[in-house]
Amino acid sequence: MRLRNVLPGDVDAYVRMRCDPIMMAHLGGPLPREGMADKVRRDAQKAADDLAWFKMIVPDAAEPDVVAGMVTVWSRDTGDGPISEIGWMVLPEFQGQGLGKRAVRTLLQQAGDQGRWGLVHAFPATNNAASNGICRSVGFRLLSPLEVAFAERVLSANHWVIDPGKELR
């Protein structure tokens, strides 16, 4: 498995991840298809400028066109100052193979190695067993349940945090 920056041509993968009712079941439901190409272009530009880490998961380096999902680290302003946040998605045919966990661990390893991002927060939906499983098994600490805004929706989530330089397993 390797991670690479999101590119403007990743629209199909974004549509499959973000406009699909099953993929978005824990994230408030599917997003509209319109605007997805713009979203990919903006994310690709931010990735190229190294403002955020928007990474596509490539399961097999020998097949670089096949993507399994994505993992992202970005800075978000909470109103009380910025925090670093991580999120992830794995397409259905690649789920349950440990890829999500490996991708998250790989990106957090980079964060720790580079001393970038500080504490990294994750907010999986409280009933998202696989995402909470990823947090638990890579070394996040569970803080508390809370309500979070995602794509203009409000979701019940667990608040997890990790210091990637010290706590990654």
Ligand SMILES: CC(C)(COP(=O)(O)OP(=O)(O)OC[C@H]1O[C@@H](n2cnc3c(N)ncnc32)[C@H](O)[C@@H]1OP(=O)(O)O)[C@@H](O)C(=O)NCCC(=O)NCCS
């Ligand atoms: C959540 C998601 C990223 C998990 O990716 P994945 O590659 O299937 O997960 P992994 O195979 O790496 O498994 C991660 C951990 O969760 C556990 N797990 C996986 N699927 C599970 C399930 N359905 N129920 C309970 N635990 C599960 C695994 O056993 C593993 O824990 P372990 O290391 O203790 O064994 C993927 O299912 C997904 O993208 N879902 C839809 C979108 C989404 O919910 N995104 C996340 C928003 S926070």
